[in-house]
Amino acid sequence: MNADNNAWSRKHLLGMDGLNREEIGAILDTASAIREVNHRPIKKVPILKGKTVINLFYENSTRTRTSFELAGKRMSADVVNISASSSSVSKGETLLDTMANLQAMNPDVVVLRHPNSGAPHFLARHLDAGIINAGDGQHEHPTQCLLDLLTMQDHLGKMGRDNFEGMTVAICGDVLHSRVARSNAFALRTLGAKVRFSGPPTLMPSRAEEVFDVTVHHRMEEAVEGADVVMMLRLQQERMAAAYLPSVREYFRYWGLTRQRLELTRPHAVVMHPGPINRGVEIATDVADNPNRSVILEQVTNGLAVRMAVLYHLCTGAARSASNIAGE
Amino acid sequence: MDKAQTRLIRAARVVDPANQRDETADILIVDGVIRDIGQNLDAPADCAILDADGLIAAPGLVDMHVHLREPGYEYKETIAGGCRAAAAGGVTAVAAMPNTKPVNDDPSVTGYILDKADQAGLAAVFPIGAITKGLGGKEITEMGLLSEAGCVAFSDDGLPVMDSGVMRRALDYSRTFGSLVIQHAEDNGLVGCGCMNEGPVATRLGLPGIPNASEDILVERDIRLVELTGGRYHVAHISSAQAVAAVADAQQRGLPVTCEAAPHHFSLTDEAVADYQSDAKMAPPLRCLADRDALREGLARGVISVIATDHAPHDDDSKRVPFSQAANGVVGLETLLPVSLELVRDGVMSLSAMLAAVTVNPARLLRINRGTLNIGAPGDVALFDLNEKWTVDRATLRGAGRNTCFHGRDVQGRVKYTVFGGRVVYVDQNED
Numbered sequence: 149m150n151a152d153n154n155a156w157s158r159k160h161l162l163g164m165d166g167l168n169r170e171e172i173g174a175i176l177d178t179a180s181a182i183r184e185v186n187h188r189p190i191k192k193v194p195i196l197k198g199k200t201v202i203n204l205f206y207e208n209s210t211r212t213r214t215s216f217e218l219a220g221k222r223m224s225a226d227v228v229n230i231s232a233s234s235s236s237v238s239k240g241e242t243l244l245d246t247m248a249n250l251q252a253m254n255p256d257v258v259v260l261r262h263p264n265s266g267a268p269h270f271l272a273r274h275l276d277a278g279i280i281n282a283g284d285g286q287h288e289h290p291t292q293c294l295l296d297l298l299t300m301q302d303h304l305g306k307m308g309r310d311n312f313e314g315m316t317v318a319i320c321g322d323v324l325h326s327r328v329a330r331s332n333a334f335a336l337r338t339l340g341a342k343v344r345f346s347g348p349p350t351l352m353p354s355r356a357e358e359v360f361d362v363t364v365h366h367r368m369e370e371a372v373e374g375a376d377v378v379m380m381l382r383l384q385q386e387r388m389a390a391a392y393l394p395s396v397r398e399y400f401r402y403w404g405l406t407r408q409r410l411e412l413t414r415p416h417a418v419v420m421h422p423g424p425i426n427r428g429v430e431i432a433t434d435v436a437d438n439p440n441r442s443v444i445l446e447q448v449t450n451g452l453a454v455r456m457a458v459l460y461h462l463c464t465g466a467a468r469s470a471s472n473i474a475g476e
Numbered sequence: 477m478d479k480a481q482t483r484l485i486r487a488a489r490v491v492d493p494a495n496q497r498d499e500t501a502d503i504l505i506v507d508g509v510i511r512d513i514g515q516n517l518d519a520p521a522d523c524a525i526l527d528a529d530g531l532i533a534a535p536g537l538v539d540m541h542v543h544l545r546e547p548g549y550e551y552k553e554t555i556a557g558g559c560r561a562a563a564a565g566g567v568t569a570v571a572a573m574p575n576t577k578p579v580n581d582d583p584s585v586t587g588y589i590l591d592k593a594d595q596a597g598l599a600a601v602f603p604i605g606a607i608t609k610g611l612g613g614k615e616i617t618e619m620g621l622l623s624e625a626g627c628v629a630f631s632d633d634g635l636p637v638m639d640s641g642v643m644r645r646a647l648d649y650s651r652t653f654g655s656l657v658i659q660h661a662e663d664n665g666l667v668g669c670g671c672m673n674e675g676p677v678a679t680r681l682g683l684p685g686i687p688n689a690s691e692d693i694l695v696e697r698d699i700r701l702v703e704l705t706g707g708r709y710h711v712a713h714i715s716s717a718q719a720v721a722a723v724a725d726a727q728q729r730g731l732p733v734t735c736e737a738a739p740h741h742f743s744l745t746d747e748a749v750a751d752y753q754s755d756a757k758m759a760p761p762l763r764c765l766a767d768r769d770a771l772r773e774g775l776a777r778g779v780i781s782v783i784a785t786d787h788a789p790h791d792d793d794s795k796r797v798p799f800s801q802a803a804n805g806v807v808g809l810e811t812l813l814p815v816s817l818e819l820v821r822d823g824v825m826s827l828s829a830m831l832a833a834v835t836v837n838p839a840r841l842l843r844i845n846r847g848t849l850n851i852g853a854p855g856d857v858a859l860f861d862l863n864e865k866w867t868v869d870r871a872t873l874r875g876a877g878r879n880t881c882f883h884g885r886d887v888q889g890r891v892k893y894t895v896f897g898g899r900v901v902y903v904d905q906n907e908d
């Protein structure tokens with residue numbers, strides 16, 4: 149685990165937008181190498197001893213927070229969890245106030261989950277620490293994307309490929325509100341994959357084709373036909389209340405991943421989902437539980453490895469930049 | 477601040493669009509009123525002399541869309557502070573929007589604003605009354621009493637009048653007093669939680685977008701109501717190409733429909749939001765290049781007859797938050813002239829036509845005795861160097877609100893002196 153991945157020199161991980169192949173590769177390589185730690189009898193290495201990581205979560209996400217927490221602890225960092233409900237943020241204290249207090253703890257990395265798009269970019273302008281975007285509004289979720297990429301990479305052999313070039317990935321569901329869809333679309337295009345978006349027109353971002361260089365298919369059959377990967381997105385039930393959709397049963401009828409639709413994909417195709425799954429809403433139970441197709445649990449496992457890799461790069465990189473390079 | 481109300485402005489290039497004047501001349505102001513304009517005028521005894529050689533003398537600028545924030549939001553800006561910003565921008569007359577606390581929906585509030593402005597003595601303030609009580613969108617205000625108290629127009633600016641029946645009554649009722657009804661044209665349902673223009677930039681940034689249709693629909697609806705009522709209707713801060721087309725069409729049909737554009741809308745696009753710049757957050761939002769170009773064309777053709785800033789000062793706390801939580805609005809008084817001069821240099825408008833859009837045109841819409849260098853008019857003059865280059869720097873702005881979207885922009889044209897009622901109320905400190 150010596151600093152052999154020089155491709156990564158950024159202080160922050162704000163999104164996949166703008167990352168190049170080498171940078172993505174550096175994180176994935178580190179993640180592949182580091183995940184062995186999680187299979188040792190003593191699952192702890194001293195790489196980040198003396199480093200402080202703050203998990204600052206303005207939205208509930210037990211999975212992501214736990215994954216970051218465990219990632220930091222397995223590398224011996226001091227990890228502090230702060231959630232909006234247990235601090236003064238719910239009493240009108242602004243993000244900037246909170247950050248001023250956090251600055252006093254002199255963290256090396258702050259992991260931020262926030263309901264507003266761009267919140268981590270805002271922090272990055274005002275705080276010395278490296279910032280990891282753990283999901284901002286309907287913008288990006290880069291570590292979820294990286295774990296998706298690692299999972300896909302693990303299955304390249306099964307698909308008869310060496311890399312992502314030419315792979316077809318269908319991303320289906322509520323693309324409009326999905327940071328996972330955005331991050332994956334940016335990264336997959338960078339890596340040379342073909343991306344298709346599918347979902348109802350009310351849940352598709354404006355000008356998606358031109359912004360993400362994808363094709364948009366309102367009929368899901370079109371999107372999954374011949375796909376190597378089907379990535380299902382989580383549907384928030386409040387979209388029904390906000391009248392983006394008439395009903396769950398109609399949604400499942402036209403945009404749910406059923407066995408019939410899965411049969412349209414390549415025989416080796418894998419099914420992904422960022423979790424937690426809504427069974428019978430975005431995905432049929434028999435598909436979700438199909439061990440030959442579903443890689444949903446592998447995604448969770450890879451999430452830990454990817455977050456360890458990101459923390460490693462940012463902690464060591466941030467230290468580098470603080471001591472050697474003035475300013476940035 | 478000097479007290480002399482009798483003054484000779486010597487050897488300026490006098491550009492007065494209202495009188496089609498563009499010549500080198502002297503301007504004599506006696507007791508705060510323009511007495512004479514001509515070559516080699518004699519200075520009366522004890523007359524202060526201002527040497528304006530090399531400068532342009534235009535009528536003091538008229539900005540018909542300004543938020544002064546007082547009463548109620550003095551932590552953002554005060555009437556005196558807003559007038560200081562106006563003076564620094566060559567603006568001697570501002571129309572003040574009614575979204576204060578309390579709202580200017582009562583003659584007592586109108587009177588308060590006028591008193592405060594008098595005390596400041598830096599610019600003439602013309603209050604705009606609310607269309608509906610408390611900006612509630614339900615019941616129309618006492619437009620007659622408010623007009624008598626000094627309101628020059630009516631607007632619920634910041635909020636659209638969404639109810640078509642209410643808007644119909646406002647346009648109808650206002651005819652009694654000949655008042656202008658100014659609409660903030662945005663359909664709430666289409667704005668939703670949107671916080672910037674809908675389009676590729678919003679999609680990339682993951683910010684909820686606002687489509688042009690939100691503006692177009694309300695403008696087109698209101699034009700139908702103008703047909704029905706005959707009220708005088710004005711679109712505030714027009715931003716979309718289709719809305720400009722709708723106004724042009726209404727004007728073709730002879731309807732009393734006008735509109736204004738703000739410098740940020742005709743000089744920037746939604747690219748200015750990139751990296752979540754909260755100073756570029758405004759309502760309506762910065763649109764795409766085609767819209768920006770349509771605004772320029774509308775200005776060139778005279779469909780858009782007024783340039784107004786929508787000067788909206790905010791305290792730092794309202795802007796130093798993540799983009800979608802940030803307050804809407806941008807200051808504009810101090811950058812009005814140089815940014816508008818870009819239209820002249822880009823060949824969109826002549827200097828005279830551009831100056832008409834910030835002087836006589838808004839004054840005529842509001843029916844106020846400003847915006848000209850007529851003999852007998854108030855002695856309000858903006859003196860500026862057409863060619864001086866400078867860089868906008870938020871730190872040097874005079875108003876309390878420094879939320880400018882032009883920070884760092886290289887501009888040309890600088891106000892050197894502002895004369896209000898014969899008195900010099902602003903001198904450029906950076907001179908030499």
Ligand SMILES: [Zn+2]
Pocket residue numbers: 633634635660712713759760786
């Ligand atoms: Zn407005």
